[in-house]
Amino acid sequence: MKTHTAVSPPGKPDRTALSRIRARIWRDRYLLLLGLPGLAYFLVYKYAPMFGLYLAFIDFNPFQGIFGSDFVGLEHFKRIFSDSEVLRVLWNTLYMSFLQIVFAFPMPILLALMLNEIRNQVYKRVVQSIIYLPHFLSWVVVVGIWIIFFRGEGIVNLFLRDVFGWNSIPFLTDPSFFKPMIVTQVIWKEAGWGTIIFLAALAGVNPSLYEAAVVDGASRMRQIWHITLPAIRSTIVIMLILRLGTVMDSGFEQVFLMLNPLNEDTQNVLDTFVFYKGIQQADYSFATAVGLFKGFVGLVLVMSANRLAKKFGEDGVY
Template identity: 45%
Template sequence: MSTPENKLVLSKVSLPDKKVLRKHAALRYVWKHRYMYLMLVPAVIYYIIYHYVPMYGAVIAFKDFSITKGIMGSPWAGFEHFQYLFGLDKFWRVFWNTVQISLLRLVFGFPLPLIVALLLNEVRRQLFKRSIQTIIYLPHFISWVILGGLMVNLLALDSGAVNSMLHGIGIGPIGFMSDPTYFRGTLIGSMIWKEFGWGTVIYMAALAAVNPQLYEAAMMDGANRWQRMLHITLPGIKSTIIILLILRLGSMMEAGFEQILILYNPAVYSVSDIIDTYVYRIGVTEGQFSIAAAVGLFKSVINFTLLIIANRLARMTGEQGIY
């Protein structure tokens, strides 16, 4: 005689293993999209070789590293290098320089591509629209080495073209590249000029995916351009804005190493020396590899923490985030 308990047991035994089913479903999904995953292989190999394998070198931060002894042969130092760093006034000056420059880049540099993309989205003349897009994103592909030389020639105190023009209208020469008062603004302005065009292209690609029928329906309901942008365009690209913001917050301690290394000089160290340039000087030029590794690890931990917090906040607002 079968009881309800026996039927329940039999039903459980006869059910296929859910884990096996999920495994087969995952394999079928991967096989179905095998060519897409195959395209990911070079990127995965790149990140493994150049991003994950070098993480082994972070051990140097906890050792008195010697080139002759190698990483494993060098004696352990524990947190000695971190204690030394945190006791240096110079380190905290470099740290706050990094934070201030990153915040300025975020506040002034992040909204600009979005604003330009929204303005270009309202342009109806395609030739003019594409021409503007091409002009503003071309500087992204020019290296800071070339741009640094151009900026030095344009902004030089004595022979620069900009100061020559200022002198012609009765304004004294301005030390854009040598005066701490102006140098940080020069850094932020040149960074925005170089990179905002590329961000605009990303937002324009996101705007192209917004359903045009929504605009037509809004126009029939009497919505003006401002209302269409506020209630259709911005919500349509909200996920793209959130993802780019998360990625930007996750690299807050990246204040532009290549740009600053090329443009700065000892006269403006007080406002432009950042963690990356500090690591370069003490690690490469002075050979203090353990201290440089400790600084780099400290920066990476902060970036990782900010990334987790930003992603968590994005998920709290209803977005998927980056994981």
């Protein structure tokens, strides 16, 4: 006898497929419940605010509302490239991100390589715990520590005065010290935490490769250069691509807390500029346009870096 499989009419969903989906959802119901908080976070804080991007294309008037305000198209985006203050802030942001990529990004890699060479596991865990700790401090606490150390009568200036006889150095008010201090804070706070990913990648390196290198007479530096680094190259590329996506983000909290009346005119970045324009000066439309421009640049950089990585044979992010 021939058996006939029930086929749903055109335009109607396949009942068999729907029943399989329902069965799979019911089977994995607890895993799906665990993912709900993360999904809710992205929906509330990432996707829902995107409706406010319409402000970038109107001349927003609080009394007329969003849909009652005049539509101006790309006028606010044109203002971004014609306003000298925006160009200065954009340069500060890019320059600060460049310094962080050059000096802060390699630090977790170097720390992971050094920790990987430690054979005493107890000492290794103690060192790991110590360098992880600053990550759990808020930027308020970190900047507060920096102010205590580097203010006019702080520990650093007292040391320089008592040991070398120098006058007090205005670390916190001199604009030339601003960017180096920001980069140093990022290294101190986040370098240890960043080693977690690279140590996990190093754990997957085949030990027989090192044994073969020892037999061939390779030194430790040769082993690191020809075995360890190539083994974590894909991880380094992925982390670099993700870092390029935040090249327009300089860390609002950190920069905002480090600004003061003596350096804020020259050391503003896009994040603090948007805050001043949007919150303090109530220029909501222009601030939204700047924020949208910043996100668009980050998207372009990620996509370009990912395509470039694929051309060189790496996996990339997607």
